[in-house]
Each structure stands twice: as C-alpha cells, then as structure tokens.
Amino acid sequence: MQKKIIKKLLGKIYYGAKPQICMDVIAWAKKRGLDTIETYPPVLCEVEPYVIEDPLAKSHFDIHYDVLCRPQALVLIKNAIIKDADGLVQLPDGQVCYEGNWHLPYLLENPAYRRYFARKRYLKGNIYSLLSLWSKEFYHWFYDVLPRLEFVLPHLPSDTKFLIQENPHNYQLESLQAYGIDLDRLEIQSNGLDTKVERLWFANPIGVTGMSSAYPLQVVSNRLKRFFKIKDVGIKKHRIYISRKLAGCRRVVNEVVLEPILNEFRFDIIHCEHLSLVEQIQLFANAEAIVGPHGAGMIHMIFAPNNISTAEISPLSASIPPCYAILAKQLGHKFTRLDADLSSDLTLSDMNLEPAKLCDWIKSLS
Structure with missing residues (x-):
C-alpha cells in the first residue's frame, strides 16, 4: 500500500507541469518581430453556411470561431521543442502551442504537456513537423496534415526535413512521395522524446479538424491523382x-x-x-x-x-x-x-x- 501511495505521489510530481498555453502562434510571432508569410485565407465563410441548421455543428463552430477567423501563416521559430509523437510545440519562452491539438481539454490532459522530464535530442537545420493530434490516423492525415503542408511547401527551404511518428504507415510514405518527400528527408519522432529544433518552420492549421475548406482537400486530391x-x-x-x-x-x-x-x-x-x-x-x-x-x-x-x-x-x-x-x-x-x-x-x-x-x-x- 505504501509503495502505491509513493508511486502515485511521484506520478503527480512527474506529470505536474502546467506551462502557459499559446492560443495563436502567429500573433505570438508578430509581437516578437518575426516575419510571417500568409499562405491561406481564413475559412470562416466557407464553413458557416453549413453549420447554421445543425446544433452540434454550430456548437463546434462557436468553440473554434477565433481559429476559423485566422489565415494560415508560416513562421520560422528558433529553438522550439517538439514533444512526443503528437507533436506538441513548446516555444522558446516555455509556452505550449494550442494549434494542431484541436481541443483544449485534449491538450491539458496530454502527458507530453504535463510531463516535467523526457529524453532529449537536438536537431540542426530546417525542420517542418508533420505531427499533430491523431496525425497518424488516415482521416487526419488527409484532412489535416496534407492540406496544412500543401500551401507552405513552396516557402520551405530545399533542405528542410520533416518530423513524422515512429513506424509511419505506407499511405503516409506513399502520399509524401507526391510532395517530393522521400525517406531520406524524414526524421522520426517517438513518444517520450523532446526534440529541440534549431530552425522550426511552423504553420498553423487551415481552420480546424472537421471544419476547414474543401479547396485545399481538392488540391491534395488532384496532386495525388496526377502523381x-x-x-x-x-x-x-x-x-x-x-x-x-x-x-x-x-x-x-x-x-x-x-x-x-x-x-x-x-x-x-x-x-x-x-x-x-x-x-x-x-x-x-x-x-x-x-x-x-x-x-x-x-x-x-x-x-x-x-x-x-x-x-x-x-x-x-x-x-x-x-x-x-x-x-x-x-x-x-x-x-x-x-x-x-x-x-x-x-x-x-x-x-x-x-x-x-x-x-x-x-x-x-x-
């Protein structure tokens, strides 16, 4: 019994971190004088007509209203930390990014957000993260990850490498080939790992999962069909x-x-x-x-x-x-x-x- 109590107390300490949350990375970047590149306009008007008559959709729409009002933009952040295979981004000032994790309760309960200690490594050069909540799942890969990549890819340096979870699925590897991203450009991010990145190219999502624009999805579809x-x-x-x-x-x-x-x-x-x-x-x-x-x-x-x-x-x-x-x-x-x-x-x-x-x-x- 005493061992269980000690273990529980240690767990509370180990998972007791509560860093501040940054709800809008692009606003954070602009306050610090970092250059941002707008890559896709806000999707609010493309979503709103389809949620008015559906109470559940309308409730989701209201929760994510601010996110739907923002354009997608790309910013270079030096010395950010990528946490776990869900790809939580911790900014140089210690704040953890909300964007890419879709729903605040998911973020607050995520072990990577609450954990004090983890294995650490450092990656030099230019890095773009393909990670976000559930990004290894088929729907989220095609609805969230590839559209998010589509419009920022032309702005990334040619030597950029891409973070992806352990044991990527064949459909991930095959679809990335259509973007000119082969195995030699991938960096594996595992659970329990904090990766400090010399130069992280961060793009906020286009809208939010389940409420985005059809156009980026059609662009992804057409790219894959051609390839x-x-x-x-x-x-x-x-x-x-x-x-x-x-x-x-x-x-x-x-x-x-x-x-x-x-x-x-x-x-x-x-x-x-x-x-x-x-x-x-x-x-x-x-x-x-x-x-x-x-x-x-x-x-x-x-x-x-x-x-x-x-x-x-x-x-x-x-x-x-x-x-x-x-x-x-x-x-x-x-x-x-x-x-x-x-x-x-x-x-x-x-x-x-x-x-x-x-x-x-x-x-x-x-």
Missing part, C-alpha cells in the same frame, strides 16, 4: 459500401443482413485495409455513390467525382461530429445521414442499421 496517374474509367462507375468490419469500433454489427441489399443494387463491399493507397484513390475516383459508417473511410469522398451521392451511417443519439456532412456539402455531393441504433456495447460505438433505411436510400439514387 499516381489515376484514370477515369468512363461510364462504368462504382457503387461503394465501406465496411468497418475489421476496425476496432463503430462497426455495423448487422452488416451480414445488409449484404443481400448491397449486392442486389450493385454495391461493392470494400475493406480499405486490403487496398494500397493507389488502389483506394483509383476506386473512389470512379465512384457514383458511397455509403459507410462514420469513420476514416468516408474521407475518400475527396477523391470522388463531383455531385455523387454519399450516406453516412451513424447514430443521431451519439453526438457524432458532423465533419462528413460539412465536407460532402462543401464538395457538392448529395449527403444523407442514415440514423443507426447503438449496439449494447456503448464503449465501441458499434451500431445496427435497419435494412429498410439502407434500401430506401439506395432506391432514392438518381
């Missing part, structure tokens, strides 16, 4: 159901009951985990309809042709972020939310979808 030589197959378009059967959460647990309906109406049941990035882009670039449970697979709509039909399966009762509803409408897609029932295991957010709801949506397709 991988994605072809339009013409009139033979795909109807796609994205399965999360292999995922750890938000699965449609009665999927087997839906399969006959999907087969009848010529929907391909796709497990994205089985496809390379090129195969995924090629498939969705020739889609005419996409349906699937709320999850990373729905971000593939950025590769799809204009004006397709999309449907997201998610329980209205679960307060699921409306990111795909906003994105689909920004891209000009027709969007429907198929309300599902939560399964008994609330922790995994698994769900059941009534077959009639899926059938009605499919029959509504033009």
Whole structure:
C-alpha cells in the first residue's frame, strides 16, 4: 500500500507541469518581430453556411470561431521543442502551442504537456513537423496534415526535413512521395522524446479538424491523382459500401443482413485495409455513390467525382461530429445521414442499421 501511495505521489510530481498555453502562434510571432508569410485565407465563410441548421455543428463552430477567423501563416521559430509523437510545440519562452491539438481539454490532459522530464535530442537545420493530434490516423492525415503542408511547401527551404511518428504507415510514405518527400528527408519522432529544433518552420492549421475548406482537400486530391496517374474509367462507375468490419469500433454489427441489399443494387463491399493507397484513390475516383459508417473511410469522398451521392451511417443519439456532412456539402455531393441504433456495447460505438433505411436510400439514387 505504501509503495502505491509513493508511486502515485511521484506520478503527480512527474506529470505536474502546467506551462502557459499559446492560443495563436502567429500573433505570438508578430509581437516578437518575426516575419510571417500568409499562405491561406481564413475559412470562416466557407464553413458557416453549413453549420447554421445543425446544433452540434454550430456548437463546434462557436468553440473554434477565433481559429476559423485566422489565415494560415508560416513562421520560422528558433529553438522550439517538439514533444512526443503528437507533436506538441513548446516555444522558446516555455509556452505550449494550442494549434494542431484541436481541443483544449485534449491538450491539458496530454502527458507530453504535463510531463516535467523526457529524453532529449537536438536537431540542426530546417525542420517542418508533420505531427499533430491523431496525425497518424488516415482521416487526419488527409484532412489535416496534407492540406496544412500543401500551401507552405513552396516557402520551405530545399533542405528542410520533416518530423513524422515512429513506424509511419505506407499511405503516409506513399502520399509524401507526391510532395517530393522521400525517406531520406524524414526524421522520426517517438513518444517520450523532446526534440529541440534549431530552425522550426511552423504553420498553423487551415481552420480546424472537421471544419476547414474543401479547396485545399481538392488540391491534395488532384496532386495525388496526377502523381499516381489515376484514370477515369468512363461510364462504368462504382457503387461503394465501406465496411468497418475489421476496425476496432463503430462497426455495423448487422452488416451480414445488409449484404443481400448491397449486392442486389450493385454495391461493392470494400475493406480499405486490403487496398494500397493507389488502389483506394483509383476506386473512389470512379465512384457514383458511397455509403459507410462514420469513420476514416468516408474521407475518400475527396477523391470522388463531383455531385455523387454519399450516406453516412451513424447514430443521431451519439453526438457524432458532423465533419462528413460539412465536407460532402462543401464538395457538392448529395449527403444523407442514415440514423443507426447503438449496439449494447456503448464503449465501441458499434451500431445496427435497419435494412429498410439502407434500401430506401439506395432506391432514392438518381
């Protein structure tokens, strides 16, 4: 018992740091006379029309209003520290950056923010960080990381190296090739590591995750399509159901009951985990309809042709972020939310979808 008490006390001391938080790095930089380069305008007007009638979206919009009012800008910061694989940025004066961590409670509870001690290293030269909250996840990589990189890349020195988490996914490495970033330009950032950077090129995000501009996403999509030589197959378009059967959460647990309906109406049941990035882009670039449970697979709509039909399966009762509803409408897609029932295991957010709801949506397709 005494050992447990001591361990708990030591943990409170070890994770007892509470550095100040910088909510706006570009404002911080300007106060110190640092040069900034504006790289993308504010996205407020591109987001606001799509949140007015959705109470949940409106609440997220209100929380992030100040961020949505800011342009993206690039600034050179000397002797900043990158903390852990979430890429928390600690400025030379000790403040920790909010931007890139999306939501203040996440930042305040992050072990890297609260920790006093860590392994340390020093990187010379010009560094740009590809790290942010959840940046190693498929959705956030394509929605947050690559658009953030897209408009600052022309301003970075040619010898810039890029921080990325340990064991990067193949889709990360493959997509970075489209930006001329190969393995020899990557620096691995692991958890439990503080990296002091001689010259950090910092760009604040374009908007906030789930509320950004469709244009940067389309630029990313077009870049990848050109690089991988994605072809339009013409009139033979795909109807796609994205399965999360292999995922750890938000699965449609009665999927087997839906399969006959999907087969009848010529929907391909796709497990994205089985496809390379090129195969995924090629498939969705020739889609005419996409349906699937709320999850990373729905971000593939950025590769799809204009004006397709999309449907997201998610329980209205679960307060699921409306990111795909906003994105689909920004891209000009027709969007429907198929309300599902939560399964008994609330922790995994698994769900059941009534077959009639899926059938009605499919029959509504033009």
